[in-house]
Amino acid sequence: MRILTAALMTETNTFSPMPTGWAAFEEFGIQRGREGLTPGVVTAPMLLWEELARAEGHEVVHSVATFAQPAGPTVRAVYEALRDEILRDAAEQGPFDAVLLLLHGAMVADGYDDCEGDLIGRLRDIVGPSVAIGAELDLHCHVSPAMARGADLLIAFKEYPHTDGLDRARELYRLVVDTAAGEVRPVLGLHDCGMVGLYFTQTPSMRAFVDGMSGLERQPNVLSVSLAHGFPWGDVPDNSAKVLVYTDGDAPAAAAHARRLGADFWALRDRVAFRGLGIDEALDRVASAPPGLVVLADTADNTGGGAPGDSTYVLARLLERGMGGACLGPLWDPVAVGFCHEAGVGGELDLRVGGKACSASGQPLDLRIKVRGLSQDLRTPSYSAEIVSLGAAAWIEIVGADIHVVLCARRMQGFSPMVFTELGLDIGALRIAVVKSYNHFYAAFAPISAEILHIAGPGAIMGDMAAIPFQKRSADYWPRVREPASI
Template identity: 30%
Template sequence: MSFHVLSAEFIHESNTFKRGRTTLRDFAAAVLLDGEAAIAALGHGNTEVAGFLDAARTHGWEMNHVISAHAYPGAPVAREAFDHIAARIIDAARARPYDGILLGLHGSMVPEFTDDGEGELLARLRAAIGRDIPIAVTLDLHAMVSPAMVELADIFVSYKTYPHVDMRLAGQHAGRLLDAAMAGAVKPRTVRAHRPMLEEVNSGRTDVAQTAALYDAAAAHEHEAGILAVSINAGFAEADTSILGPTVLVTYDEAVKGAAARAGEITEAIADRIWQGRKSKANLFLSVEDAALLAKAHKPVNGPLIIADYADNPGAGAYGDATALTAALLAADVEDAVVAPMIDPEAAAELHRHKVGDRVRLAIGGKQDPSFGGGPLELEGEILCLSDGRYIGNGPILNGLESCLGPTAVFRVGGVDILVTTESEQAIDQMQLVTFGIEPSARRVLALKSMQHFRAAFEPIADLVVVCDSGALATPQATKRPYVKAQRPIFPLDPDMEL
């Protein structure tokens, strides 16, 4: 029997402290593609939709992929954008009968009108199709999972790696479970455990032994009878919502005797381990001044010094235009350094009014919210490269996918080359530099705006990696962000709380 499956992706990680709204234009600047176009662009890479297609081929489904909509992490999603994309999915679900639905979601999408974007989407979908059709969902490791989400969908599979390199595997896993559910071989249900924390202490880093052990345990439990998927969601501290915090989900087979009770035991045991480890942070955060001094003294042996500007990570919805680290590198007269990216559409446009080789004076960075990470820098330098910003990634995360930074320039100021971009992306792939004439392995210092994803592509070429807190919007000092909706007490805002 050939099953008819509807699939879609609707992915956004919303930083509620960021000014503005994420609009349809922001989705279009990243990924806003109808079925066949989405499959052509994303179906060959390390994506959930590629995993869905793998499952469809393996199990012989007729799969209708409706839409892939991804916007880069940013401000809350505008109502009109949410309604438009959600309607595409709902209308397709109503248009014909389906045996199952497969959704690639993030889990931390916050529209401007609700704390729970994924719960809202699932509620609308259930209102359209009823309760009998199984729904399988993939989630980012940084999901905030609400009770409503678990009630409305049957199967959940989250990534198990950070840096995220298993998106396709997650899609395949969700597809296998959906096929079994459609065939009546399993009766999937999901249970949830939650702890009152902004996020898991190491944000789900799977290169940290303490946190990696949690994900190893999750994978081991999936071999138990009746346990179909174990997902550990580290949470997203940059979203001020009533559903903040890490969660553990276990999707189990209701038809297997004892599986429900065992699923509950697993969720609570792993959640307890997350809570007990809440004060064991792996990162040591340098000031920008100390990072610059280290950069000044660095003598390459096997590669560059990498300074991760953790706080200005566009991948957490930060503006990506904080200037504190750049200013410190320039003040210390650091040579042969790269800052990437500096997201400043105004500066990129001004540089594109000139030509390669011109010397230009202009204000760079710090224009979105100077109170987080510093104001604009008045700099004079030379234009080394001008580009439309298109590149094809070749690292473990992007793996052949095409992306675009918009009008882009490389601007040399003293000993520092600044990659000035229009669109928002974190430093995630070496081709974000190589395409624009910067060979990362040959440089002394790489100052990369990223928390963790940079490690997948850049850590293998590094002499040393350090992490810096530039005071930008994604600062690890959570008390600098004005939480209002977070349910108190919550760790670490209330550091002495106990359960």
């Protein structure tokens, strides 16, 4: 059996002012199979597929593997160039028996609201109707009719934070290879829940729901079960939570399972929906929190959702309220990082920090700071334990305030306490740690936290799901309306 693999990933916040162009993909690397793949977050599933395939005597051909940090829509020429390179490999290096893809599911480009559906459909035209095509998706995906029609299997992460990427890759491999061999015949049951939101799988209600999906997969004839959460800040028609159930040739059973799970998820809506705190509300809660480190998630400035990562709202309130014993990061400011490296460790200077990317970033802050630590390449584990780079970085202390900030030259959310500790900052001696992230920080910070609180705005990522100013996505969704007509 011959298998083609490829990875083309970014999550698009259509409200973000930052275009996603060549530099965004090149920052994380554009790898090509003919040149050999090096291990990393994006290539890990592809290398796993190769390992599994070779153990069974199959041949693997790798095409493009690339990722861009979430931001605004991808530049049309960039998307088309990367897509067409994958299509050329499919046409010129075929024939193939199977195609395995690592996609996000919420990628939007200029002129393309559904990049994944476009890519899968064009691949289907090239490889033909008998070739098994499967895609692993981030659970914050928009499942479109084109995606469901073009692929034999769509399997999304079950966990948020996304700690199960390789588990889902292994599952996809087995089912796609078995489909290509004629051993199973996947049919899809798809249910639209009519909901727009974010759902943390570590909470009790979501944990039970995810465990229920896994339990259903152990029933005879059920091949795979996914909940596509959707990505709230993607203004596309298919933005909605959806349940996907694949059975082996039993379409009525697949549809019935999907409807039942969809109804179960709908019944949980008030318990699982994200509700954050205002900045002052969160800071007020610090006083009543148990002794130890209180972690505040600055969700509205999460680069993993397409925000710039340079907002100053929370930092400004910490200063205005005189709340020392605090750290904040990572804050994206390449200019300030450069000045700190020039000054060197121990240097003291007046520094303008943050508030540079757009109006949602707030006002820049003019601070007297001392450089406490520097790194030419700050590297930390991500939610999947793969190492990510924040580029050049600086730990600064605001003079007279006992507030510490980690500045970075590469846009990245805070996955791990190592974003602070790698520069020498002992966060265990502090009361407050503000992390620019939505939920991917949770697994690493929970063991060292007395309490974790989520702040909802202000910033580039709107926390009120009912108020997102959609133009292409219908307003018929919960929580904007209590009973959507679409469900």
